[in-house]
Amino acid sequence: MKKLIPPFTTFVVLIVVWQLAVMALHVEPFLLPSPIAVLQAAIENAHVLLPAAGLTAAGALCGFTASFLGGVLIAFIFSQSEWIRRGFFPYAIFLQTVPVVAIAPLIILWFDTGFQSVVIVSFIISLFPIITNATAGLTQIDPALMDLFSLYKAKRLQVLFKLRLPHAVPSLVTGARISSGLSVIGAIVGEFFAGYGNDQFGLGYLIVLTSGQLKTAYLFAAILCATLLGFAIFSLVGWLSERALRRWHFK
Amino acid sequence: MARSLVEGVSLPCNNGARVKKGNGPLPTAIMHAMNIAPEDSSPAFRAAQLQLVYSGGTVALDNVNVEVQAGEFVSIVGPSGCGKSTLLKIAAGLLVPSDGSVDIHGGSMGYVFQFPTLLPWRTVLANVGLPLELHRSERNEAAELLRRVGLEGFEHAYPRELSGGMQMRAALARALVTRPDLLLLDEPFGALDAITRHRLNEELLDLWQRDHWAALFITHNVGEAVFLSQRVLVMSPRPGKIVGSYEVPFEFPRSPELRATAAFAELTGRISLRLRESAG
Numbered sequence: 094m095k096k097l098i099p100p101f102t103t104f105v106v107l108i109v110v111w112q113l114a115v116m117a118l119h120v121e122p123f124l125l126p127s128p129i130a131v132l133q134a135a136i137e138n139a140h141v142l143l144p145a146a147g148l149t150a151a152g153a154l155c156g157f158t159a160s161f162l163g164g165v166l167i168a169f170i171f172s173q174s175e176w177i178r179r180g181f182f183p184y185a186i187f188l189q190t191v192p193v194v195a196i197a198p199l200i201i202l203w204f205d206t207g208f209q210s211v212v213i214v215s216f217i218i219s220l221f222p223i224i225t226n227a228t229a230g231l232t233q234i235d236p237a238l239m240d241l242f243s244l245y246k247a248k249r250l251q252v253l254f255k256l257r258l259p260h261a262v263p264s265l266v267t268g269a270r271i272s273s274g275l276s277v278i279g280a281i282v283g284e285f286f287a288g289y290g291n292d293q294f295g296l297g298y299l300i301v302l303t304s305g306q307l308k309t310a311y312l313f314a315a316i317l318c319a320t321l322l323g324f325a326i327f328s329l330v331g332w333l334s335e336r337a338l339r340r341w342h343f344k
Numbered sequence: 345m346a347r348s349l350v351e352g353v354s355l356p357c358n359n360g361a362r363v364k365k366g367n368g369p370l371p372t373a374i375m376h377a378m379n380i381a382p383e384d385s386s387p388a389f390r391a392a393q394l395q396l397v398y399s400g401g402t403v404a405l406d407n408v409n410v411e412v413q414a415g416e417f418v419s420i421v422g423p424s425g426c427g428k429s430t431l432l433k434i435a436a437g438l439l440v441p442s443d444g445s446v447d448i449h450g451g452s453m454g455y456v457f458q459f460p461t462l463l464p465w466r467t468v469l470a471n472v473g474l475p476l477e478l479h480r481s482e483r484n485e486a487a488e489l490l491r492r493v494g495l496e497g498f499e500h501a502y503p504r505e506l507s508g509g510m511q512m513r514a515a516l517a518r519a520l521v522t523r524p525d526l527l528l529l530d531e532p533f534g535a536l537d538a539i540t541r542h543r544l545n546e547e548l549l550d551l552w553q554r555d556h557w558a559a560l561f562i563t564h565n566v567g568e569a570v571f572l573s574q575r576v577l578v579m580s581p582r583p584g585k586i587v588g589s590y591e592v593p594f595e596f597p598r599s600p601e602l603r604a605t606a607a608f609a610e611l612t613g614r615i616s617l618r619l620r621e622s623a624g
Contacts, residue, residue: 237461240438244455245478245522255478259465 126310135314141299146318149280149295152208153326156215156283157276161269163216164223171224172231172257182228189221193279197286206287211295214283219276226268230261266334273330277323296322386449388414388526388558389435395443396430396584404430405441406583414449414525415556419569420577420586421615423623427584428562429458432530435560448526454519454557456529460511462503462518469499472518479522489517492551509540513547520551529561533568545571546600553597566616571603576615580622587622590615 108128114120115127122130135142167185171178193214204210234256242252284297294302296319303312389412396405404427412418422428433439435446436455462471473486490499493513495506503511512532519527533541545568552559563569569576570592578588592611594602602608 235461237457237459238463240433240436241455241457241461241474242478243438244436244453245475247478251478255474256463259463262465 123307123309126313130310131313131317134308134310135317138311138314142296142314142318145294145296145299145315146322148208148293149277149284149297149319150322150326152211152280152283152295153215153276153322155212156279157219157273157326157330159212159216160220160223160272160276164220164268164272165227165265167224168227168231168261171228178228178232185221185224193217193282194286201287206289210287211280211283211297214287215276215279218279218282219272222268222271222275223265224268226264226271227261230264231257234260263338266338269330269334270327274323274327277319277326281319386447387411388416388449389560390447390449391431391435391444392447393444394431394434394441394446396427396434396439397442403583405434406585408444408585410560410577410586412526412558412560414558416575417552417559417561417573418575418577419561419563419573420579421563421566421569421619422579422584423581423619424564426579426581426623428579429530430584431579432528432560432562436528450525452522452524453526453528454522454524456512456515456519456527456532458531458534460503460508460515462511462514464503467500467502468495468506468514471503471514472521475518475522481522485523486517486521489521490514492520492554493517493547507540508536509544512536512544516548516551520555520557523555524557526558526560529559531562531564534563534565541565541568542600542603546598548572549596549598566619567603567608567612570608570612570615571598578615578618578622588615588618 112128115125126134171182197214200210200213204213238256238260239252242256247255280295281297281300284295285301288295288298296315299315300312300319303309303315389410391408391410394405394408394410395403397403408427408431410418410420410431420428420431430439432455434441435448436453437446462468463474466474469486469490472489473484476483476486487499490496493516495510495513495517498506498510498514503514506514515532519529533544536544549572559572561569561572566576573592576590576592577586578590579585580587590611594608
């Protein structure tokens with residue numbers, strides 16, 4: 094509990110300074126709304142914000158799940174053959190450096206606008222940490238441990254299930270943590286340019302909409318929601334990974 | 345004379361492996377008191393004319409010949425980089441020599457690595473049982489082995505919860521769990537403090553005297569080699585070859601006090617000198 098006092102104090106002080114500064118300097122509300130105005134906008138528009146946050150969360154979670162499963166599958170294939178790993182890994186890195194915004198028109202061309210494209214963008218952005226971390230976990234094993242398994246003439250599947258997979262868990266968890274944060278960013282970026290066309294829309298589209306209408310307090314409320322959502326998903330994955338890693342940590 | 349004594353109890357001495365397994369403590373005790381290996385046409389381990397040349401042309405091993413009789417404890421001492429660990433890896437089949445042959449009688453072998461090499465996600469018990477699991481063996485002597493190395497009560501602990509010495513005991517139990525005829529040990533106690541190393545040396549001898557597997561023990565610590573072995577081989581670097589062989593005459597069981605005797609110091613000193621000469 095005591096640990097929470099310093100960050101909470103900082104928070105309160107910042108909010109108060111912000112409120113006083115806006116009031117004292119007569120800042121235009123469309124440039125910087127006061128915290129109270131942001132709160133008001135959030136409450137007034139809760140009926141829009143909450144479903145939007147829900148949709149963004151769904152997009153991020155779908156993207157994260159897809160990248161987790163896809164990334165593990167790809168890492169798994171990479172781990173089975175050094176040839177495949179050497180043949181494909183450079184291109185995997187190359188693909189990662191292509192800016193998502195640049196291929197957005199292609200995604201819309203192929204998959205149309207809407208939820209599916211948001212998921213795809215989230216997937217693309219969050220895929221790489223999983224691939225790299227899982228591949229490292231599956232392959233960068235202490236040579237002595239590999240020797241141990243060869244000594245007892247372990248079969249390929251035994252090496253996989255009794256050595257590679259358990260060895261990969263900690264790095265996979267690291268990858269999942271990084272990836273979970275990225276999946277929310279991916280969903281919001283995806284909604285920026287592909288999040289329309291449905292009846293329902295997410296936080297990313299709401300941010301574009303409100304900034305276009307100079308509803309800055311509303312925009313701040315949407316940003317606040319997006320931040321809280323990212324934090325929530327990151328915490329959820331963090332909590333799950335703590336559970337998965339229990340065996341690796343000292344009691 | 346000594347041999348006829350052993351034969352006098354009419355044991356199948358033509359097969360060393362059978363002598364040390366399954367039979368009462370008397371014959372092996374006699375053999376070790378007499379400090380002889382059983383007469384045997386096929387030793388527990390034989391490396392003949394081993395040659396290892398790396399692709400760069402570096403000769404790592406040059407005409408290395410090592411024989412370990414059934415139930416015999418042999419150490420190889422040498423400076424770091426002399427190829428002694430390489431030799432052990434070849435013995436275990438982890439490396440393929442450029443030339444020469446390796447023969448392990450009966451083929452069953454245990455290996456103790458330089459570091460405990462335990463799987464961190466497995467309990468001590470599950471680590472010790474791993475070789476049996478990989479062989480899909482019905483037997484489960486992991487708990488028994490843990491008791492024998494003094495780790496009773498730590499079955500469900502994880503490796504990181506154990507001290508370095510205890511981790512090494514677990515590694516030892518794992519190497520012995522398949523009841524090997526030959527144990528290969530690659531500087532297993534090198535990373536431990538002197539007191540723990542001495543204690544583990546004594547425990548290792550206890551285990552050996554109980555089951556009499558043949559042992560090939562690699563170390564750079566001459567005192568350790570003399571304390572443990574019936575025979576000490578000296579290896580020189582670049583290229584790695586055997587340049588000396590010393591019989592260790594001390595009787596078994598050996599007590600810690602042996603280390604404080606003049607004879608022990610004399611032999612250790614002599615081997616150390618030879619080691620220094622050969623290292624150049």
